[in-house]
Amino acid sequence: TQRWQETRILVDMISFKISKMHLYADAPVAAVNQFNKHMTVTRRIAEDRGLGRDHFKHLTWEMRQYRLFGELVEIALKNGFKLPITATVQAPSGGGTAVDPDSLLQHPGFYYHAAAMCVARRRRSFMRAEKDHTAAMMAPADQVARFVSVLDPAFAEALDVERGVDHSAMAIELLTKSYEQFKRFRNVRMTLYLASEIATEYFEAAKYDMAIKFFDRIAKTYRKERWYTVLQSILSRSLECSRPLSMWDKAVEYLVELLSDRIPSSEKDRMAYQRELFEILRVVFRYGTTFSGVAAPLQVTLATTASAPMLPIQIDSLRINFNSLRHGYRFDHDTDGASKPEAPIALSDSTSLQLIDCTDAKKTNVAEPVDGPETVWTKQVDLSITRGLTKVFEGIVVPTQQDELSVVSMEAVLRFPAWEITMQLKPDYEAPRRWVLPSERAKNALHRFIALDGSTDRTILRVMRRQPKFEVQIEHPQPAYLDEYYPLTIKLINSETDNINATFSAEMKMIGATELDDMLTLDPTSNTGGHILKQMNAGTIEAGQTATRTLYMRATRVVGERSVQLRVRYQLASHENNYEKGISTIVDVVQPFETSFEAFPLRQQIGYGEDDDAVLLKREEINMLVVRICSCGPWDVEVEQMSLELKKPPNDEATATKLISASTSGEHFAAQVWTKEQVVQANYLLQMSTPNTPFALPVADVGPLVLKWKRASTGSASPSYPCFSSILVPSVELDEREVSVVAEHPPFASAHEPFTLTYRVRNPTARLEELSASMETADGFVFAGMRQVMFRVMPMSCYRLRYNLYPLRTGRLKLPRLRLQCVREVTREIKVLGQDGSVDGMTLFVMPAKSADDQ
Known part of the structure; x- marks a missing residue:
């Protein structure tokens, strides 16, 4: 109920302040006893009210209490408080002393870890409650009575709220805080355990790239210290992360290590690891594996048998078909001899070998393929076949996505005036595993063949997804000024041989808080944007070129560090695969100006009525407001305008302010450059009038001092844009009325x-x-x-x-x-x-x- 929530908040606050006062009094035992007592009593009350200690709402409360107490201890340590080494009590038998764990104040990492464990229990409790709620919604009418508590509208509302909670992000934040504290106190084993917990949270959140980084870092230590039992668990999780990321090279490393004798695995697990390893390592083509977008060499050998006809056979067209319709080769006979093929070379077994280079074949996209490939490589070559001649066609395949390619068939087409014969040639997968070198690379005919590495035939090319050679960099001239449009230069570096189309999303956060007035924009003149930009078009980056885009950030109200996170989504112009890269940068935001204000009353005039002896409540006072502004930042600024914007009285009882004259108005002020630590003074003559009422407040709210300025030099090629800074002028108190x-x-x-x-x-x-x-x-x-x-x-x-x-x-x-x-x-x-x-x-x-x- 609302009353119970208010009561619990009040009790939490009182208990927190009691623990805080105990720490102030250097009484850590009393502080931790108060905290433990509060947790125990509140748990008992919650259970009495039907809210068990394993309920996700109660676990939310416990998480907050552990986190707050950890932050309290952390603040105390920063202010000179020292943790006690031990707290001893007399043993019941009188035989000495012992440590009472409940009375020992731990460092903040212990309480942050306890809060993270509460988040894990909270998530499990929520998942059980979600399952029960789903079962209740699907239950027959005669069984609804069993789910009365689950069907309560308040419970359903609590589930809706809990669905919007990112448990993994919350647990990672707390575990990271705990990791930093344990690292500070040099608890090496505990830091490794916490790093493993962080990696597990990333794994459960499906952020496999982050999880695998943590697992690899932890595995180095346990591998060095020969903790193979723990290493097995880490390697298993790392293997699970590598699969969805298609990191097959990593997967091979993990599988090989899991198959070693050092890792205590069962026979069943070893067989599963071996089968998976052989599936990944199945060798194909020359190199066995390639990445999408990378050319893979291919050789197709057309050999005649000893019983072949004596007369030459002229094949008019030769087609090589793959298991994927995205690829295909089509060779046509060169009747004019323009291709100038390499002459056949006699071998020792009375046969001859001819290598035909087709790597320069023309790539053609088929507009409307019908039961055929979408992309074919075409070339005119010598397709005449004689007895004892072996023709080797060497080409390349450029796969565009993750796949497994293999040659499934070849078609030899013979054309006659009245006939066209197509012969289906089946590849011989049992042929010797060798690769033919061109004549300029071979010393003699005996060295035309090289053996391929591996143990199986290269009949399948395993294509792995490869990130294109594309880099994202962020450059900016630190630090940034408050209120300015600060340029962030985004460099998009394309090292590929193909154009890249890119879009990007950006988000700005304030470290330690949320500042909703901060803004990211691409055009400062339009004053549009927000702290999140989604799917902004970065255009096309030409092959081998670098494109720059400028993103402007504007931090307001509070100085401090801002985190700008950039996610670039891109794809090669000739491919359909989408890729993402993430990069972040920290921007330190500082104050551009330091101001001081001082008001000097010049004269005061009291109002009198028609009768000389009557004194009115209304009065007027003339004040000279002196403003001193110091340009305290490291960069020079160009100030175009400075004005005092008076605030209108909010009501009839407020004091009105009128500007009589100003030293920064009109011809008195021109655009000027303020250098570092330069002090500028401005004077404003103000008339303040109080209303004729006994409730008039003798305080005048003057209003803000507004500066229109820009950075004189951005330190980059990006132009600077004028911005406005509003500096609040303190209220001016009128002199007290005297006789x-x-x-x-x-x-x-x-x-x-x-x-x-x-x-x-x-x-x-x-x-x-x-x-x-x-x-x-x-x-x-x-x-x-x-x-x-x-x-x-x-x-x-x-x-x-x-x-x-x-x-x-x-x-x-x-x-x-x-x-x-x-x-x-x-x-x-x-x-x-x-x-x-x-x-x-x-x-x-x-x-x-x-x-x-x-x-």
Whole structure:
């Protein structure tokens, strides 16, 4: 149930934190005891709720717990934690101490391996559940009651989720982590065992090429150390991997070694290995085996017997038929003698031998073959036969796919004015196994024949599938910048004599995480692509040529290593076989820029209502935002544009921002190249306005700083394309509102005439302010009023202090100073502003007193 899942998540988190705190406290025994206790208690609860410990859902939970605990121990080791050597307890009989396995904290590889074993059990449990579910769906109606739990919709939903899980990939990842940890702690035997487990997982996932690499690596060690029992199991699995890959040379090696006396095999197994070996090693033609697309030499001998007619026989056409309709030879008689054949050479047994070179026969594709070959080699040769003459026709066969070729028949055609006779000639498979050399390669007539190696007749050519001579390379100038279109140059090298058509698929992953904003594209100007590209056409690569294709990757948001995996699917233009090659590369992504921001408030203006004593909640503040950008990467960059994109207020209570001026706008900024470690400064004058509401937030979200730039030099022939980097500007906090005091007085005064000095105290905050004021004396003035006074100013209101001043003399005199202090929590002094904006030390010009005549 959902409640049980939430409870288990909470319990898991609490147990994990307890173990973590124990490790912090350097108490490994307590940490592992807590983990074991949590696993035991949760298993018991799961069994009580009907979810057995072998259920795939429970095993999923166990796998996560072992993996998390292994990661916790790994992090602790990286931060200086040391594993204890042993943990001893007193034996029950009092006869000494012993190691308690449950209280011994292992290194992370142990827990990763336990998690991998949970994945294996999870897969077996899922397969049993899948089998039960299938049986339940096919069960008769009277037996449905036996499968009530299996037919539960929740169980069916869990099966659907489990079908989408790649168990092999998960197990390989955990086993690889465990292998690295055991290798770090130098557990050699355990690393070999884990490598074998990884190979087995690849085998069960049908990734035979990876499995055979691991098996071969492990077999070297066990072969060297003479662990033949283990070696037998590894060789058997390697043999099973070589069959679907058509790696017959490898299969022969494995079979020969399995037949050796060192390998403890039963007689039945040895007979099976021997039969398979002889099937693979059945010799044919000159070399016995060849690869698809590779020419195989062929000789067909046409010999006359001692009882042949004395007169020469002229064969008009000779056809050689294979068991495959893809191949065939057709020789026509050369009536004009243009072929200039080699003259027959007399042999020691009163016979003669003539070798006819047909390796230069013309290849012809039959458009609509009817009960005949699709491809034939044709040539005009001398087909006249006399007694005692042996003609040897030497040609080649170029198979296009995996097959077993053999000559099944030959047809000699004799044409007459009214007749056409076709004689079926059956090949003699018991003829001596020899190969005829051309005259220029033989010392004399006695050396015209060489014996073929092997033990059987070469009547069958075993064609094995061969990967064409085609290489894929990826070149790129490390490292890549964040947000840039980084070029990956794909080199497709065709070393074949035939054209190759290729397509490729690419996938980019972030190592250790998934970043969905990363992108691969072939055209950065179209802004199309994704982290996976499928079946992109690479075109035709001419024979013996190298073609280059450029793939662009764009990594965003997070720096770190990216893995780009490329799968190239290709085929020879003249063949139908499809081949695949995979290659991967690691790209290190770094930050192109480092930025720092600093805001300097210039002035603040508080809003007032129609009444001078009313203070509004709205206020404005001018800030100078200073941005410093350092080009921290190893490559020079060309910056075309830099602008501050202001963010609109999300609601009515947010602070609005307005750009007054910028040092990077218009003529102030031109495209420029930033070199390594160059620092550039930009200034932005911002006006920030808060709304007239008590809930206004005194924080302004400015928006991102956007740079349009490109790498000045890509380090390759691929062009660079402009990209955009968006750098988040931190929020700017407005200065806190404070009590302000402004002195108000007439512009001038007359001696011996009193005037009023008013101090307007405004409280723009939302709190009650308690103030203390004291008036100091000044030369030239006497005043009437409270020398010291305590008063309170209500929130969002104004308070007036009035003093009557009497000038005693003329001239510019300094007014008495008012000392105003806030005594709310910490006593602090408030500056008094004059009408002219001066701070303290205000002066006033006193004129002479007016005479009676002036009045």
